């Protein structure tokens with residue numbers, strides 16, 4: 001009986017939310033009496049469960065999957081408990097969800113990979129609906145491998161894996177499990193940024209569901225202003241359901257990552273300064289630097305199969321505790337897989353991140369050093385997470401060419 005009603009509602013109302021089926025009229029009458037955000041969200045969840053299933057998925061707090069899905073966000077601060085989580089499987093379902101959101105005026109948040117650490121960006125509490133795009137995870141490579149269509153719900157490592165062996169790759173996250181959607185909408189700093197620039201520079205076309213539920217594309221010729229705005233302008237222009245990316249010719253590369261004792265941090269910061277000058281002349285070099293009170297991790301990446309390139313000479317003689325990743329020849333995918341292996345299921349924590357176009361010698365490096373020590377002590381003293389003995393903050397330095 002329930003299935004028959006659901007089927008009837010679906011057939012009558014899926015394409016026209018203004019349908020006058022008694023189920024919806026009653027629902028609207030009831031919720032108008034107590035009209036607050038939770039009610040709006042509840043109404044949206046009920047409507048979605050009728051209008052999306054069995055294709056799309058709606059998960060409520062009583063469902064087994066609910067807890068796991070609320071804890072996907074990278075930062076524990078963002079483990080909120082939405083009224084329900086909707087997981088569209090197609091652009092058409094995203095359109096339908098937006099129509100439901102409009103009709104119910106429910107609050108909502110959009111999540112691709114959930115790596116953004118700002119609470120409330122890709123997470124929402126009981127007063128709203130979380131639109132989780134993780135099932136939009138297609139990767140379609142063109143015959144000549146020059147372009148690839150990808151869904152926002154992919155993790156970067158999965159995209160690199162699909163392209164592995166083609167002699168080409170895409171520019172995406174350096175950390176393997178960062179999501180596609182948020183990174184590309186925020187600009188995106190890839191491993192090979194000195195050579196190629198931002199990840200968003202390589203988006204040829206966006207497919208976007210606007211807030212009224214219509215779907216449009218944006219590229220260099222059609223909706224150019226939106227195409228321009230989406231390249232780093234953030235997430236408030238619509239829900240991107242597909243990115244068409246240009247690939248770049250990177251295949252065999254070299255990489256290594258080392259862990260250093262804290263006593264080496266000042267020497268390492270001096271090496272960072274020297275490296276920035278050297279890297280001006282060698283755009284194949286890429287570098288990651290993560291400093292904490294316990295250790296410093298440095299990764300050396302070179303976009304050609306050349307071991308120990310001279311551009312990193314200033315680091316090689318600094319004593320290190322052990323390798324984080326062994327020196328290797330590989331591909332962008334094997335690099336991501338190596339990081340995935342050592343990072344594992346990393347606990348969520350807060351981070352301090354800085355982009356330094358140029359590290360000035362005395363003042364800045366000492367300031368950075370002091371900043372890390374004092375701020376991690378501050379966090380340790382003042383937050384529950386650190387009082388309970390979690391890992392302290394890390395400080396990450398992005399050293400890259402000023403032009404980028």
Ligand SMILES: Cc1cc2nc3c(=O)[nH]c(=O)nc-3n(C[C@H](O)[C@H](O)[C@H](O)COP(=O)(O)OP(=O)(O)OC[C@H]3O[C@@H](n4cnc5c(N)ncnc54)[C@H](O)[C@@H]3O)c2cc1C
Pocket residue numbers: 074109110111112113114115116117121122133152172173174175178179180181182183184185186187188189190234235236238239240241
């Ligand atoms: C451990 C770690 C490593 C990182 N490494 C890198 C790196 O190497 N390079 C780099 O550039 N950045 C990096 N970042 C930053 C990361 O790119 C951003 O936090 C990015 O927002 C995460 O993408 P996501 O898909 O996981 O985003 P989410 O957290 O899912 O979303 C981020 C924001 O974008 C919105 N959004 C997501 N998808 C869509 C969509 N399809 N349409 C409309 N809006 C959408 C969300 O609503 C939210 O506001 C890293 C972050 C962490 C925590």
